[in-house]
Amino acid sequence: MTEERFFRDEQNIAFWEGVARNELRLKKCSVCGVVLAPGATFCSECWSSELTEMKASGYGKVHSFVVYHRAFSENETPPYGVALIALEEGPRIVSAVTGGVTAHVGDDVEAVWSVAPTEGPTLSFSVVNEAGWKRED
């Protein structure tokens, strides 16, 4: 039985259905064309509620990054990275980053789909091209 850790409602169900098909689904304003985050209910630019679904590239850049030292669920083993990803299409989303605590601001990332033992299909990001600098810890 799959535990419902992630909240699903009519605004983000297309996103989760996309994750199950290895797709990153976003919303797009039918009036002005702005691409919006998966859970958007109206356009942040023109306030229209005429939104359509679109398939995103799955590529982005790490905008910000934190390290969790406590597990959010039994599927994670701390420490692990969670990043604010600036997607190629514009919106930013929060996601786990595979590979532990190795991501840095500016790293290029791509979407990675997997099936978590107790949660079903899930999405995370993997670093594909490191930024040209590293912070000394």
Ligand SMILES: [Zn+2]
């Ligand atoms: Zn709009």
